[in-house]
Amino acid sequence: MSTQSASAPSGDLSFEPNGKVAVVTGAAGGIGLGMARAFTSAGMSVVLSDLDADRVEAAAASLRDEGHDAIGVATDVTKFDEVQSLADAAMDTYGKVDVLCNNAGAAVFAKLYNVTMDDWQWTLDVCLMGPIHGVKVFQPLVQQSQGGGHINTTSSVSGLIAGAASGPYNVAKSGVIALMATLEREFRIQKGPHRASVLCPGPINTEISRNSVRNRKAVKGEVSEGGEASKKLGDKIGNFLANGMDPDEVGHIVLNGMMEGKFWIFTHPKLLKLYREQNEMMDENGMLSMGKLT
Numbered sequence: 001m002s003t004q005s006a007s008a009p010s011g012d013l014s015f016e017p018n019g020k021v022a023v024v025t026g027a028a029g030g031i032g033l034g035m036a037r038a039f040t041s042a043g044m045s046v047v048l049s050d051l052d053a054d055r056v057e058a059a060a061a062s063l064r065d066e067g068h069d070a071i072g073v074a075t076d077v078t079k080f081d082e083v084q085s086l087a088d089a090a091m092d093t094y095g096k097v098d099v100l101c102n103n104a105g106a107a108v109f110a111k112l113y114n115v116t117m118d119d120w121q122w123t124l125d126v127c128l129m130g131p132i133h134g135v136k137v138f139q140p141l142v143q144q145s146q147g148g149g150h151i152n153t154t155s156s157v158s159g160l161i162a163g164a165a166s167g168p169y170n171v172a173k174s175g176v177i178a179l180m181a182t183l184e185r186e187f188r189i190q191k192g193p194h195r196a197s198v199l200c201p202g203p204i205n206t207e208i209s210r211n212s213v214r215n216r217k218a219v220k221g222e223v224s225e226g227g228e229a230s231k232k233l234g235d236k237i238g239n240f241l242a243n244g245m246d247p248d249e250v251g252h253i254v255l256n257g258m259m260e261g262k263f264w265i266f267t268h269p270k271l272l273k274l275y276r277e278q279n280e281m282m283d284e285n286g287m288l289s290m291g292k293l294t
């Protein structure tokens with residue numbers, strides 16, 4: 001069951017998934033794999049990519065075992081050349097790319113005082129430069145899509161309301177909302193059949209906390225100097241997310257959002273209450289609302 005309301009399409013175009021080709025980053029598990037499952041179940045072919053070569057190949061193989069069309073490609077989205085190679089692999093295999101989902105992400109959970117410059121660099125590279133690389137490399141391909149191309153980026157509710165203890169993540173996720181809003185406005189000015197959207201999930205039951213620690217070690221050699229405090233906070237957040245939404249449900253919400261021509265795609269629309277409160281206080285007294293965010 002979707003938590004998204006079945007309201008009238010907000011865009012003026014309908015997106016027909018059958019026969020389209022999608023590239024999804026960060027697709028070895030979690031939300032990315034949920035998207036890949038939803039897309040293939042709607043008749044799309046999917047290029048799954050991830051930093052983790054073994055897990056992404058296993059994920060693609062599991063879709064092929066179910067009779068779907070999917071390949072896995074190891075890609076580090078922080079490296080422009082690797083994102084270009086991902087596009088080349090997609091074009092070599094399918095001859096086109098209709099959809100890009102910039103979904104790869106990672107988080108360091110620490111208060112700003114403890115965030116190191118490495119934490120900043122790593123998080124911004126993965127969560128902000130990754131999508132920027134994706135848009136730069138894939139926009140020319142997606143714009144050639146017959147019948148409507150689409151670029152989606154996974155932000156977060158954290159991109160709208162910056163909570164405590166995840167500063168670099170908040171900054172990156174806020175940045176990708178600006179990136180996708182710019183792209184969507186430019187697509188609309190072109191009056192073509194292409195669209196951009198942003199996914200702002202609430203809590204989803206994935207391994208992001210553990211994957212982030214593992215990937216951070218693999219790339220930077222050591223975990224943040226936020227050290228034990230960060231690790232404890234990460235574990236706490238990991239446990240909280242275990243009660244979150246199933247990532248397969250998120251995949252269907254994204255597919256439906258694209259088909260309805262939506263720009264904003266939410267998994268937990270109720271959380272928008274916090275955003276409204278923030279805007280109301282901005283208007284009323286110029287203070288930052290605290291709500292449940294402390």
Ligand SMILES: NC(=O)c1ccc[n+]([C@@H]2O[C@H](COP(=O)([O-])OP(=O)(O)OC[C@H]3O[C@@H](n4cnc5c(N)ncnc54)[C@H](O)[C@@H]3O)[C@@H](O)[C@H]2O)c1
Nearest residue numbers: 026030031051076077103104105156201203204206208211
């Ligand atoms: N889980 C949540 O509650 C939640 C909430 C809001 C937003 N998000 C966002 O959803 C997206 C997917 O996260 P998830 O929750 O499914 O966690 P996840 O850890 O299952 O998925 C993220 C994937 O990105 C991959 N990745 C990390 N760095 C990479 C890099 N440099 N290049 C390529 N791949 C890389 C990881 O290996 C991992 O497989 C992320 O952007 C995350 O920030 C998640």
